[in-house]
Amino acid sequence: MPKIVDRESRRQHFIEAAYQTILAEGVAKTTIRSVAKRAGYTTGALVHYFKDKDDLIGQVLEENGKLVRSAMEAAAREYQGRAALRRVIDEALPKNATQGASWRIWLALWYHSEESVDMRREQELRYQEWTGRLREILQQSVELSELGKELDLKREAESLVALIDGIGVQYLMTKGRMRPRHIDDIIETYLDRLYAS
Numbered sequence: 001m002p003k004i005v006d007r008e009s010r011r012q013h014f015i016e017a018a019y020q021t022i023l024a025e026g027v028a029k030t031t032i033r034s035v036a037k038r039a040g041y042t043t044g045a046l047v048h049y050f051k052d053k054d055d056l057i058g059q060v061l062e063e064n065g066k067l068v069r070s071a072m073e074a075a076a077r078e079y080q081g082r083a084a085l086r087r088v089i090d091e092a093l094p095k096n097a098t099q100g101a102s103w104r105i106w107l108a109l110w111y112h113s114e115e116s117v118d119m120r121r122e123q124e125l126r127y128q129e130w131t132g133r134l135r136e137i138l139q140q141s142v143e144l145s146e147l148g149k150e151l152d153l154k155r156e157a158e159s160l161v162a163l164i165d166g167i168g169v170q171y172l173m174t175k176g177r178m179r180p181r182h183i184d185d186i187i188e189t190y191l192d193r194l195y196a197s
Contacts, residue, residue: 011049011059014039018060023101027057027108054118057109061122064105068092072133081141082195088137089187092130092164094171095180103168131157146195156194163190 017039021030032053036046050056068091075087094100109123134157141147167186171178 007049010045012063014041014046014049014056015059015063018056019064019101019105022057022060022108023104027111030057032056054116058118058122060105061109061126064102065126068102069129076133076137081137081144081146082191085134085137085141086187086191088133089160089164092168093183093187094168094176094178095183100171100176103172107169107172127161131161134160141195148197151197160190163187 014035018030018035021035021038025034030053032046032050033043035056036043039046046056050059071091072088075091076084078084079087091099094103109119114120131154135153138147138151138153138156142149142151142153163186167178167183171183
C-alpha cells in the first residue's frame with residue numbers, strides 16, 4: 001500500500017527549512033539543494049512543491065508576513081489612533097529574536113530583488129500594504145482629532161516606513177546590539193513631534 005503524504009505538512013516543512021537556511025547562509029547561498037538537504041529530502045522531492053528558488057523564497061516571505069500581518073491587525077482592532085499606531089509599529093520593529101530574524105529575511109528580499117523581477121514585485125506589494133496600513137491609522141488619528149486635517153498622510157506614512165527601515169538596518173548592522181529601549185526612545189521622540197503638531 002502506498003505511503004500517504006500530508007502535502008501541506010511537507011510543504012510547511014520545506015518552508016521552515018528554507019527559512020533556517022536563509023538565516024544561516026543568506027539568500028545568495030541558499031539553493032534548492034541546500035534547503036532540501038536541511039529538510040532531509042532529495043532535491044527532486046522539493047521541486048514537487050516549488051517551481052524554483054524565487055518561488056520558495058516568496059513562500060518563506062509570505063509565511064513570515066502572515067505572522068506579522070496577523071499581529072498588526074489584532075493591534076489595530078484593539079487600539080485606536082496613536083495607541084494603535086504605536087502597537088502596529090512595535091510589531092514591525094526588531095525588538096526580539098523572532099522579529100530580528102524577520103528583518104534578516106526582509107533584508108534578504110531587498111538584496112535579492114535586484115536580480116529578480118518577481119521578488120521586486122513582491123517587495124513593492126509589501127511596501128504598498130505596509131504604507132497603506134499606516135495611512136489608515138493616521139487617518140483614524142485625524143478623525144479622532146489627535147492629528148490635524150492638513151497632515152499629508154501619504155508622506156507621513158512614507159516617513160514612518162523610512163524610519164522603521166532605518167532602525168531595522170541599524171539593528172542588523174550592529175548584530176542586534178541596538179537595544180529595545182533605545183528603539184522605543186527613537187519611536188516615541190518621532191511620535192511626540194508628530195502628535196504635537
